[in-house]
Amino acid sequence: MGPGPSDVAPRVLASLARPTIGHLDPLFVALMDEIKELLQYAFQTSNELTLPISAPGSAGMEACFVNLLSPGDTAIVCQNGVFGGRMRENVERCGATAIMVEDDWGKPVDPQKVEAALKKHPEASVLAFVHAETSTGTRSDGATLCKLGHAHDTLVIMDTVTSLGGIELKVDDWGADAVYSGSQKCLSCVPGISPVTFSPRAVERIQARSHKVQSWFLDMQLVMGYWGGDSKRAYHHTAPVNALYALHETLVILKEEGLANAISRHSKNHRALVAGLEAMGLKMAVDEAWRLPQLNSVCIPEGVNDAQVRSRLLRDFDLEIGAGLGALAGKTWRIGLMGHASRERNVILCLNALETALKAEKFTLESGAAVQAATDFYQSM
């Protein structure tokens, strides 16, 4: 129950262990077609260029930036946590300029600041933001930010590593142009794969490039030759065959449950967890309006030893929760309720374990109140 990798369903683990077949085998090519269609469903998009990058989310991020930026370009980058900072690194390593729009960690990206930056920098060709900041547990307003970018003629890059499959995410309705995610969060697949999708406008920009993409491995014009709609698949690199079996199984599970049901399940378990944490006397670190149901940032109470509590949870309850990152290190815990792990039994396990660990820290609380509050919440549903 950390910030990911989340627990992987037994069905997905079993699919991983199927015999490896060739990456150009007709059976595997048929599986690739299904993965593409299932990813379009998950992203709510009809973008042709929708596929899994054969590497973790950080490489998915890099794929978006290196394909859409050239040296000398300007990008407006919103930062309200760790991953906005990583975006800046990517922009600068492309030889482009990053105009930073900063917000406090734990607050959403402020659209007014973004609009001001867009007005001040009409030369910007890209707007980039993180939809769901994994480092803080904060959602930003994807629809509004995409709209702002388009009103000022930028392409919009959106990080959905932690949002895909966990909260509302509508790539086509919002008009995001380059969107990347990770396999190991709300999809509950094994880590190592990054689903991406590019709008037709983004594809046009890629095809019109005069400067070669600096990464051969992530050059979407080459990747398209393997993943494209053509019947003839051109070899680019050897696909991670077994990891794609797992991604496929994961997406089939999502389709079976239905995206709307998955989203409301994440919301329900989140509210139960919050009811319990509050009954325990703990405070959430993010305003209710912007909390991520799949990643719950909790303030560590004064006098409680962060590392000791996390070690005790791991040792005595086999339970991992996440530490705070960057500006929030030592100040928050991050409790994940992602994908397959977003379940009532995990909520109860976590509340009970945390209560025990906090008692050992002499944090005063009423025994059993947290679990009771969560149980009451479930019964009220």
Add this chain to the structure above:
Amino acid sequence: MGPGPSDVAPRVLASLARPTIGHLDPLFVALMDEIKELLQYAFQTSNELTLPISAPGSAGMEACFVNLLSPGDTAIVCQNGVFGGRMRENVERCGATAIMVEDDWGKPVDPQKVEAALKKHPEASVLAFVHAETSTGTRSDGATLCKLGHAHDTLVIMDTVTSLGGIELKVDDWGADAVYSGSQKCLSCVPGISPVTFSPRAVERIQARSHKVQSWFLDMQLVMGYWGGDSKRAYHHTAPVNALYALHETLVILKEEGLANAISRHSKNHRALVAGLEAMGLKMAVDEAWRLPQLNSVCIPEGVNDAQVRSRLLRDFDLEIGAGLGALAGKTWRIGLMGHASRERNVILCLNALETALKAEKFTLESGAAVQAATDFYQSM
């Protein structure tokens, strides 16, 4: 029995399906330490910076080039197949100049040409070559080429995607500086991971860089923070946890068999296959001295339909062999005997299947001669 991914051992597939744990979990960190040590054994190196890149071999290649080259640098690149051409792409995308040393496809890299290029280009800071060309089944003389590079003060980048675990490869003895491989060839792990190793001289060059590595994901200074010897592991990206379980199991199997035994097994099965193919009247495409035992290039006889034979093998025998690539497309087949797939039963299966498919093509041959020749070879051992 294509050019990889090779067949994965049941033990490795089973290890893949173990429950996913966190990439910063103490148990996982201990596994990382073991993987590093096992990779040092496989590469025959004591290089501290030895680790698996969380992406396929193409990304391992890119990691070597982007970390060792800066804009304006010069690299001498040997090409005798597909992958030398990919190296050139990497050099140029770093803003560096590639001086090409070309040899015919199916011939080894010619050390005399390399020496001439090194003399003509004293400004070159890198020499790059492919030890085992997967596109042609040809070995080049790694020891001699590394020595030449050093005599002319270049760092040496060596592609060992297909050689690691299959033929002699001595990173320290030869003095290679940046070496990458793939998980899915003679290691017989699932595809998607690229083992790399960097010499202390390479690490020095990386640490002395004044120009940031263009790839954030592949920046070895950052990757080192996670994989380094420090007790404190800094989060860089989420490691592909389950794929690393599989890599670990693969390397344990290699250690159990012993590198020398694995190499002689590859050699023995190769010689049996060649005995059978020659008894069938087929010709090998590569001179005996430079043949890769793990990847056998066979000339397609006149009048035989390449695609039809491969389709028949797949349909009737569930057997994949590789097509020729680039200059050798339509002219050769590539029969893999890699890692777990390098076994007597596969040699016999392949010879028998190929005989049947060639008969359907009206290629005249003596029934059973191929299998008999291979069997005789095994009995003579």
